[in-house]
Amino acid sequence: MKTAARHQPATPPNDTYRPSEREQERERFRRSRKRRHTWIAALCTLLCLGVMAAAAVASPGWERVRRLFLDGAEFRDAFPELLRAFWLNIQMFLIAEVLILVLGLLIALVRVTRAPGLAPLRLAATVYVDVFRGVPTLLLVFLVGFGLPALRLQGTPSQPWVLGVIALVLSYSAYVGEVLRAGLNSVHPAQRNAARALGLGERQTLRHVVLPQAVRNVLPPLLNDFIALQKDTALVAVLGPLEALRAAQIKADYDFNYTPYLGAALLFIAVTIPLTRFADRLQRRAARRTWAETGR
Amino acid sequence: MLRTRTTLAASAVAVLLTAAACAPQPESPAGAAGSAGPTCTTGSPGLHKSGQLTVATDSPAYAPWFDSNTPSNGKGFESAVAYAVAGKLGFGRDQVKWVVEPFAHSYAPGAKNFDFDINQISITPQRAKAVDFSTSYYTADQAILTLDNSGFAKATSLAELKDARIGVQVATTSFQAVRDQLKPSRQPSVFNTTNDEVNALKNGQIDAIVTDLPTVFYLAGSELDNAKIVGQFGYAGGTPEQFGLLLPKGSGYTPCVNQALSALKADGTLAKLTSQWLSASANVPELKP
Numbered sequence: 394m395k396t397a398a399r400h401q402p403a404t405p406p407n408d409t410y411r412p413s414e415r416e417q418e419r420e421r422f423r424r425s426r427k428r429r430h431t432w433i434a435a436l437c438t439l440l441c442l443g444v445m446a447a448a449a450v451a452s453p454g455w456e457r458v459r460r461l462f463l464d465g466a467e468f469r470d471a472f473p474e475l476l477r478a479f480w481l482n483i484q485m486f487l488i489a490e491v492l493i494l495v496l497g498l499l500i501a502l503v504r505v506t507r508a509p510g511l512a513p514l515r516l517a518a519t520v521y522v523d524v525f526r527g528v529p530t531l532l533l534v535f536l537v538g539f540g541l542p543a544l545r546l547q548g549t550p551s552q553p554w555v556l557g558v559i560a561l562v563l564s565y566s567a568y569v570g571e572v573l574r575a576g577l578n579s580v581h582p583a584q585r586n587a588a589r590a591l592g593l594g595e596r597q598t599l600r601h602v603v604l605p606q607a608v609r610n611v612l613p614p615l616l617n618d619f620i621a622l623q624k625d626t627a628l629v630a631v632l633g634p635l636e637a638l639r640a641a642q643i644k645a646d647y648d649f650n651y652t653p654y655l656g657a658a659l660l661f662i663a664v665t666i667p668l669t670r671f672a673d674r675l676q677r678r679a680a681r682r683t684w685a686e687t688g689r
Numbered sequence: 690m691l692r693t694r695t696t697l698a699a700s701a702v703a704v705l706l707t708a709a710a711c712a713p714q715p716e717s718p719a720g721a722a723g724s725a726g727p728t729c730t731t732g733s734p735g736l737h738k739s740g741q742l743t744v745a746t747d748s749p750a751y752a753p754w755f756d757s758n759t760p761s762n763g764k765g766f767e768s769a770v771a772y773a774v775a776g777k778l779g780f781g782r783d784q785v786k787w788v789v790e791p792f793a794h795s796y797a798p799g800a801k802n803f804d805f806d807i808n809q810i811s812i813t814p815q816r817a818k819a820v821d822f823s824t825s826y827y828t829a830d831q832a833i834l835t836l837d838n839s840g841f842a843k844a845t846s847l848a849e850l851k852d853a854r855i856g857v858q859v860a861t862t863s864f865q866a867v868r869d870q871l872k873p874s875r876q877p878s879v880f881n882t883t884n885d886e887v888n889a890l891k892n893g894q895i896d897a898i899v900t901d902l903p904t905v906f907y908l909a910g911s912e913l914d915n916a917k918i919v920g921q922f923g924y925a926g927g928t929p930e931q932f933g934l935l936l937p938k939g940s941g942y943t944p945c946v947n948q949a950l951s952a953l954k955a956d957g958t959l960a961k962l963t964s965q966w967l968s969a970s971a972n973v974p975e976l977k978p
Contacts, residue, residue: 634876634878
């Protein structure tokens with residue numbers, strides 16, 4: 394996928410240009426103001442955190458909470474197991490993501506077609522999206538995980554984690570299909586007309602003109618859905634496979650100590666936070682690009 | 690600068706409000722266990738509600754421990770034990786109130802809404818750090834259940850079950866028992882409920898279920914019509930697995946419950962209830978490693 398075009402200054406830089414005294418002063422003022430704001434923000438944040446921590450530690454039940462939720466020995470004991478189990482979450486997530494992108498794109502493309510002959514396909518796609526977005530994901534995991542094998546059909550997978558991935562793909566393709574459809578609709582029709590006028594075929598137009606812009610417009614919500622998917626891999630646990638949350642639950646229920654849950658939460662956060670930050674950055678970049686074209 | 694000050698003031702107010710909202714609760718008298726010996730009456734200060742015994746268990750409550758998910762009918766082993774304990778403590782049947790307590794919540798810190806929880810909970814020293822346990826009211830063995838057309842139905846030792854796909858229920862000691870004793874070549878599958886385990890067994894997603902012997906007996910007798918009990922095995926190298934009543938940490942009522950239980954053992958009631966509700970395990974082969 395092509396990213397934004399490299400920014401090339403419209404005019405070659407003029408070596409003799411130097412900002413005026415006043416401009417330099419403005420620059421200095423802006424810099425000092427920014428520094429001051431950063432300091433104030435940091436101080437306020439620290440103060441708030443300090444007050445909250447003090448309130449927690451001063452509460453009468455703190456000692457028990459610390460023993461039950463923040464037990465270092467328990468954490469060290471559980472963590473290798475959690476890490477091993479988390480690998481399964483990662484695998485499920487990566488496999489599901491690829492399949493969801495393909496299926497979601499198919500649904501979106503079917504739903505934006507106009508040809509009257511494709512009406513039954515469009516109807517099917519609409520019904521699919523309505524149904525699978527409406528059913529709670531956990532319920533879907535149950536239905537696919539225990540229902541499919543019960544049919545006793547030849548060739549149905551019996552591996553519980555595979556069934557879980559199928560359920561996640563069914564559910565999330567509906568969401569992602571809708572996101573991509575919004576993206577396709579956000580591309581101005583003039584773009585399509587222009588591409589056609591340049592002599593690009595229907596398929597080329599879609600591939601080189603419409604899809605890149607569509608995907609770029611909906612990248613943040615797309616990443617949102619993937620972060621949600623990453624967390625929902627924990628739902629597959631009900632079918633039996635030992636993933637991170639389940640491993641934490643077993644350890645916690647065995648020792649009557651909640652610390653393993655904290656470990657599992659940290660693992661999920663370690664993956665989702667970088668993704669979230671990345672989504673934010675993309676969003677900012679997209680916004681800047683949009684404003685750059687209009688706001689001058 | 691004005692804006693900064695407003696922000697500061699606003700955040701200070703927010704912090705103060707939060708602090709006010711989280712003001713410490715007054716300690717309940719139940720937290721302070723009476724050291725002057727337990728007073729075991731129906732109005733003891735250690736009770737959750739005076740004049741009533743509040744007993745908790747998880748839902749769904751399975752046979753043979755309970756009957757048709759209705760703990761209050763006195764049927765099923767644990768329901769009967771709970772009423773027997775209540776009787777020894779001087780409570781009538783109508784003074785016993787049942788509440789639902791999910792297992793994972795039973796060991797949470799903070800106030801509890803029950804006097805004791807009866808839910809096939811195994812006593813371990815590690816667990817006793819977080820809650821109080823009564824003395825044991827039942828000693829359980831692990832047992833293995835499979836379908837009679839399975840290749841593992843004829844197994845006579847744990848080693849022969851090494852390659853079986855084992856299913857266990859979450860939060861049970863069975864998971865640990867499978868890991869330590871059976872050492873299967875594949876990761877055991879972990880299910881939320883006994884129902885899910887049975888379904889997976891019927892679907893052929895697992896080869897065998899490992900859980901406590903009474904449950905295995907019940908499943909083989911009522912839930913499955915082609916089940917085969919492969920055998921039983923002791924867990925954790927000789928220390929028997931014992932079920933205890935779970936009480937809040939530091940509950941003043943633990944000694945009372947223990948008194949009641951030892952009285953039930955002494956007069957033979959506990960033995961009678963055990964043979965009434967739980968099948969004898971004499972004819973189940975012992976599986977050696």
